[in-house]
Amino acid sequence: MSITSAVANAHAAAAAGAGKKAAQVQLQAELATDDEWNKFLLRDGLLVVDVYTEWCGPCIGMVGNLKKIKVEIGGDNLHLAIAKADTIECLKRFRNRSEPTWMFLAGGQLVNVVFGADAPRLARTIVEELKVEEQVKKGEKERIQRAPHELTPPEQEVASAQEKLLQQRREKEAVAAEEARLTRREKRAVRLETHFMDVCPGLMMPHAQKNLRKISDALEPYGVLVADKCPLVLGKDGARILAMEDPEFGQPEAAAALAERPSLALLLKKMPDKEGNVIELVRRAIFGEGLEAEDEESAKKVVAEELMANGVPGLFVPADRHQRASILDLLFPKMVGALVQPPTPPEPPHLAMVFGAWQRRAILQIAASPKLAPRMLRYGFFTDANIKEPKLLCKTLEKYEERPEKDHSETIVLMVAVGVAEPLLADPKDIPPDGPPDELMTLGPLHVSEDTVVGAEECERFFPPGYSEPEHKPKPKSKKKKKKRQETKDEAEQDGSVDTANDTVDEAEGNGEGSAEGEGEENGDGEAEGEGEGDAEGDEEEDKHVDKATSPPPTST
Incomplete structure (x- = not known):
């Protein structure tokens, strides 16, 4: 422990006279490790600890009041300290908080907690707890038995309320995520049905491929044939996709076989003269769905059961149109891609974070770090912090x-991912933590979306469809250069020869583009002349432009 505060004059020094040097007593101890924390808890008397975090710091404004209380009331029976929650395990529940927190401990037990920089309340609490500690020492009262890491009743109430809100938020987000997933799957299924209405994909596991003939024979009576087949190693990602469609293929044995050994991708097609849904026909032939077994002998003829090995299914066939679209994309991407564009990767759940534009350099530096860069989806600068009707600057x-002039009201808005669109397909280590990044929260955002549902709505206003598409810059055109080309054309015509470049000019003029360009160029020349005349004047005013967004806004007095 190191002494961090100033020293106070002890009562004994004051009574001995002004001529004697005042004794120095420690006002606050600084605790930054578990060892220092545990040693401090061994002290006798009442311990008052200011708990702080790295990015917020201890409550400096209360030092004077604490010094006065210690000297006038507490003496050796009161010990003060500041403790860094970031590095002390017992205090981890106070991390990432900016509210001043005061812990009262005695005999190694937590007797009280006070939140906020309320000096009168803190002083009253210290006086009350000192009296209680004196009564405990005299045997008149029993000390509260509560370990420092346990919650006090008020903390428990707050924690329960926060947990309830968190659970409600998660349920709301889960419902929205499932609705978005079903919408994506339905859209993709409709798109592929245009070209693959009578097609059904299938996948034979490595151990079942020797039974391909049995599959073909079972399908034939139902008007379905094996139109194509090809060996395929799905790999880990493909195995995850298949397991998400059918959990039976997520078993360790099945997943390992799919990821490492070649399976057989099948393209099953309904014959033109056969009626009915191809998926239903295939599942009836392979799994016996929709059939009533007349006797025990007919029940044994179900092909799917014959292909099972050690509880691992031998054949996957989609159960509905959504699964068909997903498996077609997985097994036959080239065939599908030749007719239909690949599906757009879904955006992960995200939030909007709004900051003052004057913080832009610090924000973008943090956002570009290797840890956070994958989570930064989009950003932009806006006129103010209006969430309902944002106005884009750039x-x-x-x-x-x-921009020559900037203002304190201008903001920078980030679209930040707080999860992944398909958690079952992602590696757990690649899934970002829930909630906004702590590194950005330390900068004090003006606004953060309350959940991903609201975040999606807000980000759609800040970053509408097409926001990320590159801007097409018009090519600057010069009137003088065009005159040169026209003169070259005239000379070439006189010589009886016209080159390809002049033919291009003729075509542009023939389409009516020449007149528009000419008008634009005349305006451009006028602007250029105006700029030329005002160059000197602009240089004089350059120093008068103030970048109001490079420093914090002024505070009112």
Whole structure:
């Protein structure tokens, strides 16, 4: 433990006279490790600890009041400290909080907790707990038995309320995520049905491939034939997709075989003269769905059961149109891609975080770190913090820096991922933590979406469809250069020869583009002349432009 605060004059020094040097007593101890924390808890008397975090710091404004209380009331029976929650395991529940927190401990037990920088309340609590501690020492009262890491009743109430809100938020987000997933699957199924209405994919496991003839014979009476087949190693990602469609293929033995050994992808097609849904026909032939077994002998003829090995199914066939679309994309991407564009990767659940634009450099530096860069989906600069009707200024830092004047009301908005669109398909280590990044929260955002449902709505207003598409810059055209080309054309015509470049000019003029270009160029020349005349004047005013967004807004006095 190291002494961090100033020293106070002890009562004994004051009574001895002003001529004697005042004794120095420790006001606050600084605790930053578990060892220092445990040693401090062994002290006798009442311990008052200011718990702080790295990014917020201890409550400096209360030092004067604590010094006065210790000298006038507490003496050796009161010990003060500041403790860093980030590095002390017992205090982990106070991490990432900005509210001042005061812990009262005695005899190794937590007797009280006070939140907020309320000096009168803190002083009253210290006086009350000192009296209680004196009564405990005299045997008149028993000390509360509560370990420092346990919650006090008020903390428990707050924690229960927060947990309830968190559970409600998660349920709301789960419902929204499932609805979005079903919408994506339905859209893809409808798109593929245009070209693959009478087609059904299938996948034979490595151990079942010797029974391909049996599959073909079972399908033939139902008007379905094996139109194509090809060996395929799905790999880990493909195995996850199949397991998400049918959990039976997520068994360790099945997943390992799919990821490492070649399976057989089948393309099953309904014959033109056969009526009915191809998926239903295939499942009736392979799994016996929709059939009533007349006797025990007919029940044994179900092909799917014959292909089972050690509880691992031998054949996958989609159960509905959604699964068909997913498996077609998985097994036959080239065939599907030749007719239909690949599906757009879904966006992960995300939040909107709004900051003052004057923080842009610190924000973008943190956002570009290897840990957070994959979570930063989009960003942009806006006129203010209006969430309902945002007005875009520009999309990049470079464009924002080019603005001659900036204002404190301008904001930078980040679209931050707080999960993945398909958790079952992602590696657990690649799934980001729930909630906004702590590194950005330490900068004090002006606004953060309350959940991913609200975040999706807000981000759609900030970053509408097409926001990320590259902007097409018009090519600058010069009137003088065109005159040169026209003169070259005239000379060439006089010589009886016209080159390819002049033919291009003729075509542009023939389509009516020449007149539009000419008008634009005349305006451009006028602007250029105006700029030329005002160059000197602009240089004089350059120093008068103030970048109001490079520092925090002024505080009111």
